[in-house]
């Protein structure tokens with residue numbers, strides 16, 4: 001294990017940040033690859049004395065940081081790790097990096113079902129890294145979850161993340177197009193959740209290169225108007241949800257009203273647009289009849 005004086009380390013950290021990038025990304029690198037947690041970093045800056053042991057030497061860490069800065073590759077992909085809610089998740093370029101705003105979906109579920117809930121069956125469509133389903137299966141050990149993705153590589157990551165995070169077996173993964181793998185669960189779901197690809201084509205073309213060049217297109221692009229997948233998910237939801245079953249969707253920042261109308265047209269009740277922490281109508285929820 002390479003050792004270095006704390007003063008030298010803090011100087012190195014400051015030098016890296018002066019080249020570009022943000023503190024949060026550097027902290028992720030130091031935590032996931034260097035073995036220096038965010039709480040260690042806070043303590044070191046308060047008391048910069050003694051030596052520090054790193055999992056990898058500074059040259060190695062610096063080469064990853066350079067790659068991040070020069071090629072705009074997300075630090076999460078370079079480190080193979082991201083943090084989401086209280087989970088540490090493996091990520092590769094086969095899965096979308098789960099976004100902080102998506103964490104609110106779990107809070108919406110808490111609000112609807114309370115924290116201690118009885119047995120029920122939930123589904124997630126387009127699970128990617130598995131973040132949402134894994135968080136729910138941990139929060140609600142009595143619940144059973146089924147999660148799909150069209151991409152087998154993504155499902156392998158999700159499965160690894162579940163096995164690394166949980167000792168239970170209350171979440172199963174299925175490969176296929178939206179509802180298709182759930183044929184045998186028709187009329188049985190209490191809750192379905194999806195953060196589908198919802199970016200309209202013209203917006204997709206203008207995405208920042210750190211997103212467009214690295215994150216999977218299949219996870220982002222929602223067709224011409226961004227609503228192709230959301231439309232299909234809503235239209236077929238009544239076949240799979242129980243009476244009074246909930247559907248929770250994440251949508252493009254300016255699609256809340258359109259998604260609300262789609263839900264109403266498909267006979268959903270209690271339809272509501274839920275804001276993210278920036279006050280943007282990022283989620284739309286409804287209850288089937």
Ligand SMILES: C[S@@+](CC[C@H](N)C(=O)[O-])C[C@H]1O[C@@H](n2cnc3c(N)ncnc32)[C@H](O)[C@@H]1O
Pocket residue numbers: 095096097098099102125126127128129130131132148149150151154176177178195196197198218219220
């Ligand atoms: C926006 S990402 C969301 C990933 C994850 N749930 C999250 O919130 O971070 C959308 C996911 O839907 C999957 N997907 C795209 N088209 C699909 C389809 N036709 N059927 C099932 N999943 C699909 C993608 O592979 C991707 O993992």
